[in-house]
Amino acid sequence: MTRLLTLISAVLLGLAAEAQDVLGDLRDQGLGFAQVTPGKVLEFPRDHRAHPDYRIEWWYLTANLSDHEGRHWGLQWTLFRQALSPEQAAAGWQSNQIWMAHAAITTPDGHFHAQRFARGGIGQAGVTRISRDGYFNAWMDDWQWRSSSAGLFPAELRFTIGEREIILALEATGPLVANGINGYSQKSAQGQASYYYSQPHIRVSGLVRQGSDKTDLSGQGWLDREWSSQALAENQQGWDWFSLHLNDGHKLMVYQLRHDDGDHWLSGNWITPQGATRLLDRSAINLSSIRTSAIETGADQTRELPLEWRLSLVKQKRSWRIRPLYDQQWMGTSIPYWEGVVLVEDDQGNPAGVGYMELIGYQ
């Protein structure tokens, strides 16, 4: 999703000298880079791999899992790519590609995260087909998504967060879905956009190992693939993003790009259990915060964040309350943000699903 667009650009592009304006680069016109235009047809498996002529790109997996006691767990694994200049990517140490990876785990005992960096061109990180067998492979150091096909699934994902080793088997149970109009996802009225598709139907099973402790986990995952050269408009401060697995089998993705004047850009995708999609525009979505809370973001530092939301879809006549599994799911990475497991309840307060929420750009 538009998500960590901030991170990748502000951190990797590094143009954000003003801490108050970490999203500044996303407003850059991205001149010289390949541009996102309507009408492009996404092609697979080609578009699973990297697009080095675009400025930014990511492979973003979240998973809502549970252990044998039925307790909620969450996992996030993301690989970001950034082109530092519009020239064609050179090989070796001269490469203009930089990679960043984030991983986080929400456990019953707390939230933990990790961050890594690597440069492109030398084989330390990348997203390619393995030449030997043609299978999809995305990696940074020993963090690795290795598919057993040219597509994204079925795959094994291995990564570590501190002492925790995570091994997951990922299997798609439905089709890929294009967001926006056939994958062209508009981000503002001024024309900012990205190519954006998702795989919201992923069966996940695996384990988390820490020393001699081992916990088996299973649940459902959501993968976002997005690339762009210019993503934010001048007057956009940040965004709130949701990916929800509803108990009735529907999937819902909604994001809100917050504008200075309060007239926010809203968009989403309503996905049926069979994989049929309906584009949701701003008139189809009502999104409002119902609780803010101060969470710890560092030593003696707190930030006030809108952690509970009311989300309604006008045409579907559905309404939900979205609240975090617990508040403290803060990503204290180079550019910090909140990303974590949320629980979905219907109007009567009954459990209606699970999902992930991302809040970015709050000071």
Next chain:
Amino acid sequence: MNTGFYWILKALLSHYWRHPWQTLFLTIGLVAGVGLWSAVQIINQHAEASYQQAQSLLGAQASHWIRSRRDEGIDQATYIELRRAGFRQVIPVIELEVSTAAGVSISIIATDLLALPETVFDGEQSTQDFSRTWLEFVQPPYRAWVPAVLAAELDLEEGTQLELRDGRKLPTALIQAREQQGRRVLVDIGAAMSLSGSNRFNYLGVGEITPAEYARLAASLPGSLELIENQQHLDLQDLTASLHSHLTAMSLLSFAVGLFIVFNAVRFSLWYRRATLLDLRLMGCDLRHLLAAILLETLVWSLIGTALGFVLGVALAQVLLPGLGASLQSLYDATVDAELGLSPWTLMQAWSITLIGLLWALTWPLYRQLQRSSFEAGSTDVMLADETTARRRLAFAALLLACLAWIAYAQIETVTQGFVVLGMILFAAAWILPFLLAQVLSLVGSLLPQRYLLGRWMISDGWSQLPALRSAMMALLLALTANLGVGSLVDSFRDAFVGWLEVRQSADIYLRATNLDYQQLEMNEINASWLADSNHRIGVSTRWGGRPALIRGTNPVAPDSTVFPLSRWQGDSPASALKAWREQPGKVLVNEQVHFLAGVEIGESIALPTDKGLRDFEVVGVFYDYGNPYFQFYLPDHVVASNWSHHYSRGIALWLNPQNKNAMQQAEASLKALGAQPGDWISQAQIRRLSIGIFDRTFAITAAMNLLTMIVAAIALLASLLAILHERMPQFAQWRALGLRQSEQLLLVATPLLVFCAIVWLLSIPLGALLSWILIHKLNIISFGWSMPLVWEIGPALQLAVVVFLICAVTLLSISFQWRRQMPQALAQLGETV
């Protein structure tokens, strides 16, 4: 504080603003002594702190290194394999030495900043530091991060590019440095690979690692690589300890010379305050109050001296550090941070040593003054009697000290003990000096004919100058002796070093690239026209006797192997020892460091760790090996090749055909054709210039300290003479009233002074020789394991005579100027003062 105490203090301290010259000299003495001492302490502690950081690499932990056993570097694929196997502690490093267009040698270190552990970024204040600066660093056209100090030395401005000798340029400079960068230029791996023309890393740094991960890493490495514990901080401490002891000793000498000035100033301040003290005692002041006031005065002086001295010390350290840092980098591969780090501990040490010095120089004499009966204290007779007694006591103490030094000399085992003995000798000489001067005066006095009145007058004036000049002469003796002794050490070393370079580096070209086919170079007939001889050297790095050691294999019949400069050998001659080494198996040549520091004698067997375990070799020769802090063993190349399978190439030495005028051009063309890059080879002239440059830079700090000590001694002399002038002004006025001309007066005062200085100078010559003899034959061997013949020349001593004469001339000039100014008033006060 009660009122009485306040008035006592005020009365005592009033001396200092009534005699500003005294105050000034006391301050100068303190500040100079503390300044020189603290400058060296700051440098030593800064270097020490830098060695501690050798456990880190550019801000990241580096507990181990991964190196190629054959010194071939490490390829990118191996590094990536390790990273992909989960060894994120592994960081690639390239180190290069390049020469700038101006001929300055600079070190370059390169790494991948993005590969450093995450914690390193966390400390970087995230966004800002991680911003454009970093990204410009890691991608073409790259940036070169140059420490501010180095940039200033190279006259390099931010945004410009440093040009290298071969015409290439470093990436655009950014004046910035990371931790442990020292004086090195930091560039990205990509930039370093372009510069070196190689795509291999020198080594990989390994960050903090658990025992389990260590075992897994060791098992993951290919056989050509080895995982070595980073013992650099221990090695550096060990290897550089002697150098720092030398510096400390010199700084203590400077402090001692400074203290002589203080002592001198204090004696005058006492003299001037006789009346004040007498009055205070007569007025019934409590002795304890007087003592407390003196202690407070001491405390105030110590604080003033420390504060100003420390400021001077920091400034001096900043001037001296770059040269020393560069030498430590060249000789020991030690990275010393370019930016000076100060610790409060050094300041506290400076204050403690100042306080102790002052307690000795100020408090004790003042207390003794107070101890005397009130009436006794003011008497000139008592002062003169005191002077004679003091001279005798000092002479007695000097003899005692000299005896002790004589006894202790045989027991010297450590550098510190050596310097203590040296200190004892120097102080014995200084303490006996007043007695000697008095003896000479007596002797000259007794020899002078009765009728030679002016001569007799000069002698008596000498007697009256002697007490006042006593400390200044002692300071001068120390400074002259140190100057001659250390100067002679440096000259001897330079002579020995240059001679040794000529023998050891007799080849015309040294090719350092290790990835070339040397056999093709040696065998190809095309090269026969320019190539007269060659020596392909191989080697193995190991540890022996607790230190890093090098086992070297050399062609035993190559021109430089047949003339090894041996200091000790088995059999009749060096040639027979070398013949045995060449022709008989199991013989080894060791460097002097092995002989002196590890105590290995000719004929002894030493066990070296070979592939098949320890193997004994008999020592048949000990060779000079200047500037090398490591143990080194030379064996014929085939012996090394057969005992150490992981030996690596140490480059090849090439001798050009002297008959061929174009040999050098042809050689360079052949080397290029073989695949060597410019910079892979170095000519004999270049390598000698580089070596001697390093040598001179290393001893620059010694020369600077010597000069500063001389300046301090000169100030001591000036201070004493000005004090004499001030004190004796009424006397000089009387002489003038009796009809003596100013030139005659000057002659009267100058002659004894010049005689004293001449005696001091004469005495400093044998003392300087003794000092340098001990430095060369005892301390240098204990410290570095190098021996050399003592070179003693009269030239430096004559130069110092001129310097001493100049100091006297300047002082006398300033005296005559003061006379002119103060005489009218002194004449007017004639009736009042006596």
